[in-house]
Amino acid sequence: MKSPFNIKNSVDLRGLSCPVNAVRAKDAIAALGDEELIEVVVDEGQALINVVRSINDAGYRIFKSEPRENSIAIIVGRRKTVS
Amino acid sequence: MSDNNRDQAALGKVGMMRQIQPEYYVMRLKAVAGDLTARQLARISSVAEQYGRGFVHLSTRQGIEIHYVHQDNLEPARLALAEEGIEMGACGPRVRSIVACPGDETCRWGVIDTKAMARELDARYFKAETPSKFKLAVTGCAHNCTKANENDIGIRGAIEPKWERSSCTDCSLCVSFCPVKAIGRRETDDSDGFQYEVDENSCINCSVCTSLCPTNAWVVGRKGYTVFIGGTMGKVPRFASVLKRIVETEEEVFDLVDKAFTCYRENGLKKERFGHMIDRIGLENIKEGLLEVTVQHKKQR
Ligand code: SF4
């Protein structure tokens, strides 16, 4: 993905079920610096819904997404905006 | 009808069913929307100890049944339950207990007050006689936890999403998370350059987009109830048909339910479920009749 963002890392949550996928995603996001972003790859369907909901609820921010084969890559930051 | 059969029908009417064990009965209790107070549960427990065999059975329609009540104990058991406001359920060809999910009172996906709706339906229709059994369910959203479309009449909370350009960051997440892939992104000629759209024919009005968009660019455009008719599982299953996709007022819901109910009472053959009657007469005919009557009814006011 061509991206203006500073993407630090990628976590692969494919194959993990709820709530493990959401917990791993939140742990990885919590470890980010203010300006950093992370790519989270998650299965489509219910897993995506659960992970997105947890990320939103935690106050983190999804900036971009990209469908992959049977999965979605989402770009997440710890803060609501990127400067 | 023999005296014995007549007695059985009378008992069935008040929620008591004969077991295969001679002289023993099942007492079916009513729990509208599956709710009982802790005190009521305690009373049910003591009645099951005293008059049953110390256990209860949970039905698939959110009810509790006390099994193995001897026929001589039916009346004292009923009175003991009535003292705590526990009513008997229904069996036979009539309106059964109304089931409902928790709805917007406690569930984050809930779009409607399912319990209030269930209580109102209970007050209007419970135990009303029908050609065959008649089941109603209310469910708070398209997750459909109480399976609106397996009921003779089902009511399901529904929203119609609306996209707000000013909040959208073009992250495209909604294209992926919509459970039925009803959202699409389109390039446009205007200065924005793009637009997100819903295919109304495939949208299930589920509120996933309005809940999950990171910037709340999907908002609730219209909100209301989807009314389903003619669902049944049982021996010859039939999924319910949509009578109306989004009904915006409670008043219109009750109006439609009333029309559907009356239509079934007037046209259903004995032991024929509502859905099978609809198939016999033709769904489009029925829908036209019900929706047309509603419109006329409105105009009169
Ligand atoms: S149907 Fe919707 S509102 Fe009702 S319990 Fe299920 S998710 Fe919640």
Ligand code: SF4
């Ligand atoms: S999820 Fe929201 S912000 Fe992202 S593209 Fe869809 S409407 Fe826009």
Ligand code: SF4
């Ligand atoms: S309401 Fe549900 S089905 Fe309709 S567009 Fe939104 S997410 Fe998709």
